[in-house]
Structures are given as C-alpha cells and as structure tokens.
Amino acid sequence: TYVVTDNCIRCKYTDCVEVCPVDCFYEGENFLAINPDECIDCGVCEPECPAEAIKPDTEPGLDKWLTLNAEYAAIWPNITIKRDPMPEAKEMDGVSGKLDLYFS
Numbered sequence: 733t734y735v736v737t738d739n740c741i742r743c744k745y746t747d748c749v750e751v752c753p754v755d756c757f758y759e760g761e762n763f764l765a766i767n768p769d770e771c772i773d774c775g776v777c778e779p780e781c782p783a784e785a786i787k788p789d790t791e792p793g794l795d796k797w798l799t800l801n802a803e804y805a806a807i808w809p810n811i812t813i814k815r816d817p818m819p820e821a822k823e824m825d826g827v828s829g830k831l832d833l834y835f836s
C-alpha cells in the first residue's frame with residue numbers, strides 16, 4: 733500500500749484524490765489518509781502530491797504512518813474531488829515534525 737505521511741499535514745493539496753482509481757482517500761481536518769485495505773498499489777498518486785507526502789510503505793520507517801492511515805481512513809469521510817489547499821499550505825510545506833505539532 734501507499735501511505736500519506738507528515739508533510740501532508742496542514743498542506744492538504746488534495747491533488748492525490750482525483751487520480752486514485754479506487755477512490756481510497758479519506759479526509760480529516762488537517763490531513764488525508766489512504767485506506768490500506770483498498771489501495772491497489774498502483775502508485776499514480778505519489779508523483780501528484782506537490783508536498784511529496786505520499787510514499788510506498790515498503791520504504792523504511794513508515795510503520796507509524798501505516799497505522800495512522802489505517803486508523804483514520806476507517807473513521808474519516810471519503811474524498812474524491814480536489815479542494816483548495818489549506819490557506820497555510822505554502823508556509824507549512826517542508827516544516828518538520830508536523831505530526832507532533834499540528835495533528836488533530
């Protein structure tokens with residue numbers, strides 16, 4: 733599966749949702765999550781994210797993100813249509829440690 737990681741938080745560009753062939757993105761207030769049970773590993777969303785926040789879970793160190801994606805995809809609503817990024821997206825792009833600072 734692919735997972736959404738730290739740099740999506742408070743950016744939420746949403747370019748990813750429109751390209752997913754199985755519509756497996758779910759939207760929270762500050763972050764998007766991929767449902768790992770629905771993702772077919774096609775990889776088309778990865779290059780679409782301007783924040784480079786989407787990664788294959790085969791990359792090392794992403795266990796925490798896989799858990800978070802699964803947990804939140806189960807409770808958040810599905811999103812398939814692109815919206816405006818968060819107003820602070822540009823300033824927040826690249827800020828480190830967003831999970832601890834801003835996740836809600």
Ligand code: SF4
Nearest residue numbers: 752771772774775777
């Ligand atoms: Fe959707 Fe493919 Fe991205 Fe998985 S890898 S979330 S199926 S676009």
Ligand code: F3S
Nearest residue numbers: 740745746747748781
């Ligand atoms: Fe987030 Fe990137 Fe999608 S910032 S909403 S994963 S395009």
